[in-house]
Amino acid sequence: MSQTITLNVNGQPREVAASEDTPLLYALRNDLNLKGTRFGCGAGHCGACRVLLDGHAVASCETQLWAARGKEVTTIEGLGTADAPHALQRAFIAEQAAQCGYCSSGVIISAAALLARCPRPSEGEVREALDRNLCRCGTHNRIVRAVMRAAQEMAA
């Protein structure tokens, strides 16, 4: 049944009128107009819909609203903007680490979770951290370079 659920999204309390089994993905995209979190598979396999939930990268397609209640949701829009970019976003532009860019927001979210727990990862650790994010355009190596660049910049 539809009800009003309060979520903490990107540091703001936001109200969503939806059934509590609604995937967080659709509340973000359609109720809160945060379109940067993207549908890829609906099964948590591809990583395109990842958001941070209390700092952990999770698949928002598989996270129902009840499970997000009381937790801090950070989407790609909350990570940084053109005016105040996150180091990862700057690095992705500097490395031109995209082709279609559909996977980018989920990849950046996974990388942000990695850098929060492991500020100076090895290349192998970056790759392992991104193994649940799929990219079909073949920009993996650029993405890895961008994450390493951001890590370096953040540590400096």
Place this chain on the structure above:
Amino acid sequence: MNLDPRTLEPAPGAAATVAPAVAPAAAPAPAKLPGSLNTNRRLDRWLRILPEGIIEVMPGKVEIGQGIVTALAQIAAEELDVDLSRVRMVRAKTGMSPDEAVTSGSQSVQECGTALRHAGAEARALLLAEAARQWSVDAGTLQVSDGLISDVSGRKLAYWQLDSAVLFDRETSGQVAPKAATAHRLVGTTVERFDIPDKVYGRARFVHDMALPGMRYGRVLRPAAPGARLQSLDDAAARALPGVVVVRDGSFVGVVAEREEVALKAVALLRKGAVWSEGAGLPPTEGLHDWMRTQPLDTKVIEDKRATAPARVVRDVSLRYTKPYLAHASIGASCAIAQWQGAGEQKRLAVWSHSQGIYNLRADLGIVFGLPLPDITIEHVEGAGCYGHNGADDVALDACLLARAADGSPVQVVWSREEELAWSPHSPAMDIQIKAGLNAEGNILSWTYDVWSNGHGIRPGRAKIPTLLAARYLEKPYEQFIAVNAPLASGGGSERNAIALYDFPEQVVTNHRLLTMPLRVSAMRALGGYANIFAIESAMDELALQAGVDPVEYRLRHMKDPRAIAVLQNAAARARWSAWDSEEHEEGAGHGIAWVKYKNTGAYCAVVAEVVMMEVVKVKRLVIAVDVGLTINPDGVINQIEGGAIQSASWTVKEALGYDAQRITATDWEQYPILNFSEVPAVEVEIINRPDERAVGAGEAASGPTAAAIANAVAHALGVRVRDLPLTPERVMAAM
């Protein structure tokens, strides 16, 4: 003032007008214009200058994740002598944009880029001529810097102060030569892509992200199997959900809902209430390629080069290579929005789509809905990465069908992952037989090549019947269109790159196109060029080894084209090919090489692959040399080559579309795995820039040679040959 472009001084080296071979008596054929200008001749279809100093460029080719829009902007800014920041690229829309057919075949730089080079050069000349007229000076004395025209006395006039709408209201003449490569300041330099900031900041960019007022959400219930008919439908549970409308037209079933997650629930409920007939049946999984040869075929000899003197063949070698069906497997699912407005004569259809060919899609929608084409407007909005004819067109028909039940509201349809993997058109399975006749030294005297495959094209807008998925399931169903191949002159389909570019005294190449099509197939990146180059370049490697000759040296014995030789030698040198035996390597390591001239007319690309045999074939490194003629955006070319190579590596070691007697079983990423971050190889690309050669596309050049280089590296590592793709551990074990 209406300048006649013919009065403009042609710049030195301007292309001469090509006279038609036979001039018709009444209306002489118009002169052939460069690139897509030939079919979209008006200058104001391509370029517009806004009073605020913005140059609008209107390409008919579209962004499909390949970065083309930025490269096209570079070309236009170069010829117009304006800063790149002044250029605004306009999204393609039917009725407004040039009709450039389909964004495919690595042709956007050739067709659209060439048009913009010439249109830009002519626009600049017209603007200068107008300034010269106003100042009564010779146009040749004027300078332009970022759109600001100045004369020797220091007077200045900006492009946007001139009446460009009048100046551009004409057909292009094709008589103004674009800049020589030596004068380029922007073309040939790496610039950041326009679209990447939106993507890394998560700003709405894709058609998936559009939120039109009152938009509703549609989803389709696909049949239980291809060709299955809906026998009964209990839709009560779905209709009981809030705001849900169930749509049925024959065996096409779907829902429209006010909330997206409710649409998903409704489809799940419909699935339980639907009873389907058996499907049309799928081909055998074991022995698929033998079965293909037994099908009705359209057989054509596409190359028939016979030796003038009888060849002294001392030995024949027969080799067979196969490729499975593959999926496009884009990370984003296909999506479209449709909206019906008005009724009767006033009925109009608006569509937002990531189709590669909006005019072609419009033609098919026109057939299905019996609408005059001007009453349908399709606007291109980006989708996820597109590697060929995927579900983009199909989902547009789905949205149009569902939107009929939405009372004029726009309806957005996003496919499920299952629809994306199992119901998009697939890349055809292929079977290749090579017979090589050798002389005493093991060199090739005769080469007989046969390829069996479905055609590689069911794109919309080209046939009398619509080719869109849902059309087959309507109350009045359309036949399944059987895939055809593009003419060989435009690259062909299954016969793409089937003619080997080696100097064999005899070469006979025959294409066998299947006239049955149990799996719905169409164009995917490189089309037949992937399997054909895998086969040709694997065979060259095998024959080199049999002759006891180094594979690079063996190829060079049969090669004449200096650009081909240059990429092959460049890749070999950078990979330290000839030093392999004197250097240390991991246990189970091997290397292999292959090359292509894509479509036999396009980019040259050579790949050295280094693999290590573990439980799986681990591709460690790909060293690539590429020659795309004049390079527009070097990093853009490298990105495309790198991406094409990694995608091909994934196809080659991992991918095959699973199916059973009735249905495609590859319905999620666990059933259709692709290479992940830990599995992709390092890729090193070097461009051999040839500024005086025609600029050609880069998107598909790496696909074929990457596959063959990997297979050759596996053979080098293990001493056994795997001729059937993909190179899975089971296949490798079986070969040993």
